[in-house]
Amino acid sequence: MTDSMTSPPAHPTLPTDYIRAVLGPRDAVLDGVLRESLLQRSMPTIQIDDNAGRLLQLFTQLRKPARALEIGTLFGYSAIHIARGLPPGGRLTTIDNDPVAAELARANLVEAGVADRVDVVVGNATEYLATLTPASVGLIFIDADKKAYPAYLKACYPLLEDDGLLIADDAFAQGDFSAENDAGDDSRERAAIHAYNVAVSRAAKLFSAFVGTENGLMVSQRRVS
Template sequence: MDQDSWDALDHFFCEQLLPVDLALDAALESSAEAGLRSINVSPNQGRFLNLLAKIHGARRVLEIGTLGGYSAIWMARALPSSGTLVSLEIDLLNAEVARANLARAGVASIASVLVGPAIESLKGLIDKRAEPFDMVFIDADKKSYPDYLRLTLQLLRPGGIIVADNVARGGRVADPRNHEDDVVGLRQFLRMLASDTRLSTTAMQTVGSKGWDGFSLTRLSTE
Protein backbone atom coordinates (compact mmCIF):
# COMPACT_ATOMS: atom_id res chain seq x y z
CA MET A 1 0.00 0.00 0.00
CA ASP A 2 1.19 3.54 -0.77
CA GLN A 3 -0.07 7.11 -0.44
CA ASP A 4 -2.09 6.90 -3.66
CA SER A 5 -3.94 3.85 -2.30
CA TRP A 6 -4.58 5.56 1.03
CA ASP A 7 -5.89 8.66 -0.77
CA ALA A 8 -8.20 6.57 -2.93
CA LEU A 9 -9.69 4.70 0.02
CA ASP A 10 -10.22 7.88 2.03
CA HIS A 11 -11.95 9.40 -1.00
CA PHE A 12 -14.15 6.29 -1.28
CA PHE A 13 -15.13 6.40 2.40
CA CYS A 14 -15.96 10.11 2.22
CA GLU A 15 -17.88 9.72 -1.03
CA GLN A 16 -19.93 6.85 0.41
CA LEU A 17 -20.51 8.13 3.94
CA LEU A 18 -20.32 11.93 4.01
CA PRO A 19 -22.81 14.17 2.22
CA VAL A 20 -21.66 17.22 0.30
CA ASP A 21 -21.21 20.10 2.76
CA LEU A 22 -20.81 23.54 1.21
CA ALA A 23 -19.78 25.25 4.45
CA LEU A 24 -16.99 22.78 5.13
CA ASP A 25 -15.83 22.92 1.51
CA ALA A 26 -15.80 26.72 1.71
CA ALA A 27 -13.73 26.56 4.91
CA LEU A 28 -11.06 24.56 3.11
CA GLU A 29 -11.17 26.81 0.07
CA SER A 30 -10.87 30.04 2.05
CA SER A 31 -8.04 28.58 4.12
CA ALA A 32 -6.13 27.68 0.96
CA GLU A 33 -6.77 31.11 -0.56
CA ALA A 34 -5.37 32.74 2.58
CA GLY A 35 -2.21 30.64 2.32
CA LEU A 36 -2.86 28.48 5.38
CA ARG A 37 -1.07 25.14 5.43
CA SER A 38 -3.16 22.13 4.41
CA ILE A 39 -2.74 20.32 7.72
CA ASN A 40 -6.38 20.23 8.82
CA VAL A 41 -7.98 16.91 9.70
CA SER A 42 -9.46 14.98 6.79
CA PRO A 43 -13.28 14.96 6.31
CA ASN A 44 -13.66 11.45 7.72
CA GLN A 45 -11.50 12.41 10.71
CA GLY A 46 -13.67 15.49 11.18
CA ARG A 47 -16.73 13.26 11.26
CA PHE A 48 -14.96 11.05 13.80
CA LEU A 49 -14.46 14.05 16.11
CA ASN A 50 -18.08 15.06 15.55
CA LEU A 51 -19.38 11.61 16.45
CA LEU A 52 -17.05 11.31 19.43
CA ALA A 53 -18.38 14.58 20.85
CA LYS A 54 -21.97 13.45 20.28
CA ILE A 55 -21.43 9.99 21.79
CA HIS A 56 -19.74 11.58 24.79
CA GLY A 57 -22.61 14.04 25.19
CA ALA A 58 -20.17 16.94 25.18
CA ARG A 59 -21.50 20.39 25.99
CA ARG A 60 -18.18 22.23 26.26
CA VAL A 61 -15.22 21.56 23.96
CA LEU A 62 -11.71 23.01 24.07
CA GLU A 63 -9.52 22.90 20.97
CA ILE A 64 -5.80 23.68 20.90
CA GLY A 65 -4.81 24.65 17.37
CA THR A 66 -7.53 26.30 15.26
CA LEU A 67 -5.90 26.75 11.85
CA GLY A 68 -8.83 27.64 9.53
CA GLY A 69 -11.55 26.34 11.83
CA TYR A 70 -12.31 23.15 9.89
CA SER A 71 -12.20 20.76 12.85
CA ALA A 72 -13.86 23.38 15.05
CA ILE A 73 -16.87 23.41 12.73
CA TRP A 74 -17.17 19.63 12.91
CA MET A 75 -17.07 19.62 16.72
CA ALA A 76 -19.26 22.70 17.20
CA ARG A 77 -21.98 21.03 15.13
CA ALA A 78 -22.05 18.20 17.66
CA LEU A 79 -22.93 20.52 20.54
CA PRO A 80 -26.36 21.61 21.75
CA SER A 81 -27.45 25.18 21.04
CA SER A 82 -26.40 26.08 24.58
CA GLY A 83 -22.96 24.51 24.09
CA THR A 84 -19.57 26.18 23.89
CA LEU A 85 -16.44 25.55 21.85
CA VAL A 86 -13.29 27.50 22.64
CA SER A 87 -10.43 27.20 20.17
CA LEU A 88 -6.90 28.49 20.83
CA GLU A 89 -4.79 29.85 17.97
CA ILE A 90 -1.44 31.63 18.02
CA ASP A 91 -1.63 33.16 14.53
CA LEU A 92 -3.89 36.17 14.00
CA LEU A 93 -4.42 35.47 10.28
CA ASN A 94 -5.45 31.89 11.01
CA ALA A 95 -7.87 33.14 13.67
CA GLU A 96 -9.44 35.68 11.30
CA VAL A 97 -9.93 33.03 8.60
CA ALA A 98 -11.35 30.62 11.19
CA ARG A 99 -13.80 33.16 12.57
CA ALA A 100 -15.14 33.86 9.08
CA ASN A 101 -15.47 30.13 8.44
CA LEU A 102 -17.26 29.54 11.73
CA ALA A 103 -19.70 32.35 10.94
CA ARG A 104 -20.36 30.98 7.45
CA ALA A 105 -21.05 27.55 8.94
CA GLY A 106 -23.57 29.05 11.38
CA VAL A 107 -21.73 28.11 14.58
CA ALA A 108 -20.20 31.47 15.56
CA SER A 109 -22.75 31.82 18.37
CA ILE A 110 -21.22 28.87 20.21
CA ALA A 111 -17.65 28.75 18.85
CA SER A 112 -14.99 31.35 19.63
CA VAL A 113 -11.28 31.72 18.88
CA LEU A 114 -8.78 33.03 21.44
CA VAL A 115 -5.58 34.42 19.90
CA GLY A 116 -2.19 34.03 21.58
CA PRO A 117 0.23 31.33 22.71
CA ALA A 118 -1.89 28.37 23.81
CA ILE A 119 -0.02 27.94 27.07
CA GLU A 120 -0.84 31.52 28.06
CA SER A 121 -4.47 31.13 26.95
CA LEU A 122 -4.80 27.93 28.98
CA LYS A 123 -3.34 29.63 32.04
CA GLY A 124 -5.81 32.45 31.53
CA LEU A 125 -8.74 30.03 31.45
CA ILE A 126 -7.46 28.39 34.63
CA ASP A 127 -7.02 31.75 36.38
CA LYS A 128 -10.56 32.74 35.38
CA ARG A 129 -11.85 29.43 36.75
CA ALA A 130 -13.50 28.60 33.44
CA GLU A 131 -16.28 26.05 33.59
CA PRO A 132 -14.74 22.59 33.05
CA PHE A 133 -14.67 21.17 29.55
CA ASP A 134 -16.11 17.79 28.54
CA MET A 135 -13.75 17.22 25.62
CA VAL A 136 -10.35 18.55 24.58
CA PHE A 137 -8.84 18.23 21.10
CA ILE A 138 -5.08 18.86 20.89
CA ASP A 139 -3.74 19.52 17.40
CA ALA A 140 -0.92 22.04 17.65
CA ASP A 141 2.89 22.09 17.99
CA LYS A 142 3.90 18.63 19.17
CA LYS A 143 6.84 19.66 21.34
CA SER A 144 4.37 21.47 23.62
CA TYR A 145 1.99 18.53 24.08
CA PRO A 146 3.33 17.80 27.60
CA ASP A 147 2.55 21.37 28.69
CA TYR A 148 -0.85 21.25 27.02
CA LEU A 149 -1.66 18.05 28.88
CA ARG A 150 -0.56 19.42 32.24
CA LEU A 151 -2.74 22.49 31.82
CA THR A 152 -5.80 20.93 30.17
CA LEU A 153 -6.09 18.42 32.99
CA GLN A 154 -6.87 21.42 35.20
CA LEU A 155 -9.71 22.36 32.85
CA LEU A 156 -11.22 18.93 32.17
CA ARG A 157 -14.19 17.64 34.13
CA PRO A 158 -14.02 14.17 35.72
CA GLY A 159 -15.06 11.71 33.02
CA GLY A 160 -13.92 14.13 30.31
CA ILE A 161 -11.87 13.03 27.32
CA ILE A 162 -8.76 14.28 25.52
CA VAL A 163 -8.08 13.50 21.86
CA ALA A 164 -4.56 14.27 20.66
CA ASP A 165 -3.75 14.23 16.96
CA ASN A 166 -0.48 13.42 15.16
CA VAL A 167 1.02 11.17 17.84
CA ALA A 168 2.65 8.68 15.45
CA ARG A 169 4.60 10.99 13.13
CA GLY A 170 5.15 8.34 10.49
CA GLY A 171 6.39 5.89 13.13
CA ARG A 172 9.21 8.17 14.27
CA VAL A 173 8.03 8.20 17.90
CA ALA A 174 9.04 4.52 18.16
CA ASP A 175 12.56 5.14 16.83
CA PRO A 176 14.91 5.67 19.80
CA ARG A 177 17.49 7.22 17.46
CA ASN A 178 15.14 10.07 16.58
CA HIS A 179 15.56 13.16 18.74
CA GLU A 180 13.50 15.73 16.83
CA ASP A 181 11.83 18.21 19.18
CA ASP A 182 8.34 17.11 18.11
CA VAL A 183 9.14 13.44 18.61
CA VAL A 184 10.74 14.02 22.00
CA GLY A 185 7.70 16.05 23.07
CA LEU A 186 5.31 13.33 21.98
CA ARG A 187 7.26 10.63 23.81
CA GLN A 188 7.09 12.69 27.00
CA PHE A 189 3.38 13.28 26.41
CA LEU A 190 2.74 9.54 26.09
CA ARG A 191 4.79 8.81 29.22
CA MET A 192 2.75 11.37 31.15
CA LEU A 193 -0.49 9.77 29.98
CA ALA A 194 0.74 6.34 31.04
CA SER A 195 2.05 7.39 34.45
CA ASP A 196 -1.02 9.32 35.63
CA THR A 197 -3.25 6.84 37.46
CA ARG A 198 -6.29 9.08 36.89
CA LEU A 199 -6.05 8.54 33.14
CA SER A 200 -7.04 5.69 30.84
CA THR A 201 -5.45 6.02 27.40
CA THR A 202 -4.99 4.25 24.12
CA ALA A 203 -3.28 5.33 20.91
CA MET A 204 -3.95 4.19 17.36
CA GLN A 205 -1.96 4.70 14.18
CA THR A 206 -3.84 5.80 11.08
CA VAL A 207 -3.15 5.93 7.36
CA GLY A 208 -5.06 7.97 4.82
CA SER A 209 -5.04 11.23 2.93
CA LYS A 210 -3.02 12.75 5.77
CA GLY A 211 -0.33 10.08 5.49
CA TRP A 212 0.84 7.77 8.28
CA ASP A 213 0.10 9.16 11.71
CA GLY A 214 -2.24 8.49 14.62
CA PHE A 215 -4.16 9.82 17.59
CA SER A 216 -4.49 9.12 21.30
CA LEU A 217 -7.71 8.99 23.29
CA THR A 218 -7.72 9.60 27.03
CA ARG A 219 -10.41 9.62 29.71
CA LEU A 220 -10.06 11.29 33.09
CA SER A 221 -11.37 9.13 35.90
CA THR A 222 -14.42 10.17 37.91
CA GLU A 223 -13.00 8.65 41.09
Protein backbone atom coordinates in the same frame (compact mmCIF):
# COMPACT_ATOMS: atom_id res chain seq x y z
CA MET B 1 -24.23 -1.38 -11.38
CA THR B 2 -22.57 -1.50 -7.97
CA ASP B 3 -23.61 0.66 -5.04
CA SER B 4 -20.98 1.92 -2.58
CA MET B 5 -23.50 1.38 0.19
CA THR B 6 -23.82 -2.34 -0.57
CA SER B 7 -20.58 -3.30 -2.30
CA PRO B 8 -17.01 -2.39 -1.29
CA PRO B 9 -14.93 -0.53 -3.87
CA ALA B 10 -12.80 -2.82 -5.99
CA HIS B 11 -9.26 -3.06 -4.66
CA PRO B 12 -8.91 0.36 -3.00
CA THR B 13 -5.28 1.45 -3.00
CA LEU B 14 -5.38 3.13 0.42
CA PRO B 15 -7.64 2.93 3.49
CA THR B 16 -8.55 6.56 2.79
CA ASP B 17 -10.02 5.47 -0.56
CA TYR B 18 -12.30 3.01 1.20
CA ILE B 19 -13.27 5.57 3.86
CA ARG B 20 -14.20 8.14 1.22
CA ALA B 21 -16.08 5.55 -0.85
CA VAL B 22 -18.23 4.55 2.13
CA LEU B 23 -18.72 7.90 3.86
CA GLY B 24 -19.04 9.87 0.65
CA PRO B 25 -17.64 13.30 -0.18
CA ARG B 26 -17.41 16.06 2.41
CA ASP B 27 -20.36 18.43 2.48
CA ALA B 28 -20.44 21.62 0.43
CA VAL B 29 -19.79 23.91 3.41
CA LEU B 30 -16.60 22.08 4.38
CA ASP B 31 -15.53 21.95 0.74
CA GLY B 32 -15.95 25.70 0.49
CA VAL B 33 -13.99 26.30 3.69
CA LEU B 34 -11.10 24.24 2.35
CA ARG B 35 -11.12 25.95 -1.05
CA GLU B 36 -11.16 29.41 0.48
CA SER B 37 -8.53 28.65 3.11
CA LEU B 38 -6.09 26.50 1.12
CA LEU B 39 -6.47 27.78 -2.45
CA GLN B 40 -7.48 31.41 -2.01
CA ARG B 41 -5.70 32.22 1.25
CA SER B 42 -2.73 29.81 0.90
CA MET B 43 -3.00 28.45 4.42
CA PRO B 44 -0.80 25.43 5.22
CA THR B 45 -2.37 22.05 4.47
CA ILE B 46 -1.99 20.71 8.00
CA GLN B 47 -5.67 20.55 8.95
CA ILE B 48 -7.16 17.30 10.25
CA ASP B 49 -8.30 14.75 7.69
CA ASP B 50 -12.01 14.32 7.00
CA ASN B 51 -12.45 11.12 9.00
CA ALA B 52 -10.67 12.68 12.00
CA GLY B 53 -13.08 15.60 11.73
CA ARG B 54 -16.04 13.25 11.76
CA LEU B 55 -14.60 11.52 14.81
CA LEU B 56 -14.25 14.84 16.61
CA GLN B 57 -17.89 15.58 15.91
CA LEU B 58 -18.88 12.07 17.03
CA PHE B 59 -16.89 12.27 20.28
CA THR B 60 -18.45 15.66 20.98
CA GLN B 61 -21.95 14.35 20.31
CA LEU B 62 -21.35 11.39 22.63
CA ARG B 63 -19.73 13.41 25.44
CA LYS B 64 -22.15 16.38 25.20
CA PRO B 65 -19.76 18.86 26.84
CA ALA B 66 -21.17 22.13 28.10
CA ARG B 67 -17.69 23.55 27.51
CA ALA B 68 -15.05 22.43 25.02
CA LEU B 69 -11.56 23.73 24.29
CA GLU B 70 -9.35 23.54 21.23
CA ILE B 71 -5.64 24.37 21.20
CA GLY B 72 -4.62 25.30 17.67
CA THR B 73 -7.35 26.90 15.56
CA LEU B 74 -5.60 27.30 12.19
CA PHE B 75 -8.47 28.23 9.83
CA GLY B 76 -11.18 26.61 11.94
CA TYR B 77 -11.71 23.29 10.16
CA SER B 78 -11.62 21.12 13.28
CA ALA B 79 -13.49 23.77 15.26
CA ILE B 80 -16.41 23.49 12.83
CA HIS B 81 -16.64 19.75 13.47
CA ILE B 82 -16.51 20.15 17.25
CA ALA B 83 -19.07 22.97 17.16
CA ARG B 84 -21.42 20.84 15.07
CA GLY B 85 -21.38 18.19 17.79
CA LEU B 86 -22.06 20.48 20.76
CA PRO B 87 -25.30 20.06 22.71
CA PRO B 88 -27.76 22.97 22.96
CA GLY B 89 -26.08 25.73 24.96
CA GLY B 90 -22.63 24.18 24.64
CA ARG B 91 -19.67 26.40 23.78
CA LEU B 92 -16.25 25.90 22.24
CA THR B 93 -13.25 28.13 22.91
CA THR B 94 -10.48 27.74 20.34
CA ILE B 95 -7.05 29.30 20.86
CA ASP B 96 -4.37 30.31 18.36
CA ASN B 97 -1.42 32.69 18.52
CA ASP B 98 -1.77 33.77 14.87
CA PRO B 99 -4.21 36.69 14.46
CA VAL B 100 -4.39 36.21 10.68
CA ALA B 101 -5.42 32.57 11.05
CA ALA B 102 -7.89 33.53 13.79
CA GLU B 103 -9.52 36.14 11.54
CA LEU B 104 -9.96 33.56 8.77
CA ALA B 105 -11.28 31.01 11.28
CA ARG B 106 -13.94 33.46 12.45
CA ALA B 107 -15.08 33.98 8.85
CA ASN B 108 -15.17 30.22 8.23
CA LEU B 109 -17.17 29.63 11.41
CA VAL B 110 -19.72 32.18 10.19
CA GLU B 111 -19.83 30.46 6.79
CA ALA B 112 -20.45 27.13 8.52
CA GLY B 113 -23.25 28.57 10.64
CA VAL B 114 -21.62 27.76 14.00
CA ALA B 115 -20.06 31.10 14.99
CA ASP B 116 -22.73 31.64 17.65
CA ARG B 117 -21.28 28.82 19.77
CA VAL B 118 -17.53 29.40 19.28
CA ASP B 119 -15.16 31.91 20.87
CA VAL B 120 -11.84 32.44 19.05
CA VAL B 121 -9.05 33.56 21.37
CA VAL B 122 -5.77 34.96 20.06
CA GLY B 123 -2.83 34.46 22.39
CA ASN B 124 -0.58 32.02 24.19
CA ALA B 125 -2.48 28.81 24.92
CA THR B 126 -0.75 27.81 28.15
CA GLU B 127 -1.21 31.31 29.58
CA TYR B 128 -4.90 31.28 28.69
CA LEU B 129 -5.44 27.79 30.09
CA ALA B 130 -3.94 28.89 33.41
CA THR B 131 -6.83 31.34 33.84
CA LEU B 132 -9.56 28.68 33.64
CA THR B 133 -11.38 26.96 36.49
CA PRO B 134 -10.20 23.41 37.25
CA ALA B 135 -12.55 20.55 36.30
CA SER B 136 -14.66 22.83 34.12
CA VAL B 137 -14.15 21.41 30.62
CA GLY B 138 -15.79 18.33 29.12
CA LEU B 139 -13.68 17.96 25.97
CA ILE B 140 -10.27 19.28 24.91
CA PHE B 141 -8.68 18.91 21.48
CA ILE B 142 -4.94 19.54 21.03
CA ASP B 143 -3.55 20.24 17.55
CA ALA B 144 -0.87 22.89 17.84
CA ASP B 145 2.92 23.14 18.35
CA LYS B 146 3.99 19.52 18.68
CA LYS B 147 7.00 20.40 20.84
CA ALA B 148 4.60 21.82 23.41
CA TYR B 149 2.40 18.72 23.74
CA PRO B 150 3.80 17.76 27.18
CA ALA B 151 3.24 21.33 28.38
CA TYR B 152 -0.30 21.30 27.01
CA LEU B 153 -0.97 18.04 28.85
CA LYS B 154 0.21 19.57 32.11
CA ALA B 155 -2.05 22.59 31.56
CA CYS B 156 -5.10 20.66 30.30
CA TYR B 157 -5.29 17.74 32.69
CA PRO B 158 -6.51 19.79 35.71
CA LEU B 159 -9.21 21.37 33.54
CA LEU B 160 -10.91 18.08 32.65
CA GLU B 161 -14.18 17.13 34.29
CA ASP B 162 -14.64 13.57 35.50
CA ASP B 163 -15.18 11.46 32.36
CA GLY B 164 -13.91 14.38 30.27
CA LEU B 165 -12.14 13.66 26.98
CA LEU B 166 -8.64 14.81 26.03
CA ILE B 167 -7.90 14.30 22.32
CA ALA B 168 -4.54 14.93 20.63
CA ASP B 169 -3.97 14.97 16.88
CA ASP B 170 -0.81 13.78 15.09
CA ALA B 171 -0.41 11.07 17.70
CA PHE B 172 1.59 8.76 15.46
CA ALA B 173 5.04 9.93 16.46
CA GLN B 174 6.60 8.56 13.28
CA GLY B 175 4.79 11.19 11.19
CA ASP B 176 6.54 13.89 9.18
CA PHE B 177 6.47 17.20 11.05
CA SER B 178 9.37 18.89 9.23
CA ALA B 179 6.95 21.37 7.63
CA GLU B 180 6.10 22.72 11.09
CA ASN B 181 9.56 24.11 11.84
CA ASP B 182 12.15 26.24 10.06
CA ALA B 183 15.01 23.78 10.43
CA GLY B 184 13.29 20.89 8.68
CA ASP B 185 14.32 18.59 11.54
CA ASP B 186 11.29 17.14 13.28
CA SER B 187 13.10 15.08 15.92
CA ARG B 188 11.96 17.40 18.72
CA GLU B 189 8.35 17.17 17.57
CA ARG B 190 8.51 13.39 17.43
CA ALA B 191 10.09 13.17 20.88
CA ALA B 192 7.48 15.49 22.40
CA ILE B 193 4.57 13.57 20.88
CA HIS B 194 6.02 10.29 22.11
CA ALA B 195 6.46 11.75 25.59
CA TYR B 196 2.83 12.89 25.53
CA ASN B 197 1.61 9.46 24.42
CA VAL B 198 3.59 7.66 27.11
CA ALA B 199 2.39 10.07 29.78
CA VAL B 200 -1.32 9.73 29.03
CA SER B 201 -1.02 5.97 28.59
CA ARG B 202 0.57 5.51 32.01
CA ALA B 203 -1.44 8.11 33.95
CA ALA B 204 -3.50 6.42 36.64
CA LYS B 205 -6.40 8.84 36.16
CA LEU B 206 -6.60 8.53 32.37
CA PHE B 207 -7.75 5.73 30.10
CA SER B 208 -6.24 6.13 26.64
CA ALA B 209 -6.32 4.58 23.18
CA PHE B 210 -5.02 5.37 19.70
CA VAL B 211 -7.51 5.94 16.90
CA GLY B 212 -6.17 5.16 13.44
CA THR B 213 -6.85 8.30 11.44
CA GLU B 214 -4.32 9.42 8.81
CA ASN B 215 -2.07 11.00 11.43
CA GLY B 216 -3.49 9.31 14.51
CA LEU B 217 -5.58 10.56 17.40
CA MET B 218 -4.76 9.79 21.02
CA VAL B 219 -8.03 9.80 22.95
CA SER B 220 -7.93 9.87 26.75
CA GLN B 221 -10.78 9.90 29.26
CA ARG B 222 -10.39 11.13 32.81
CA ARG B 223 -11.42 8.41 35.22
CA VAL B 224 -13.93 9.18 37.95
CA SER B 225 -11.96 7.13 40.48
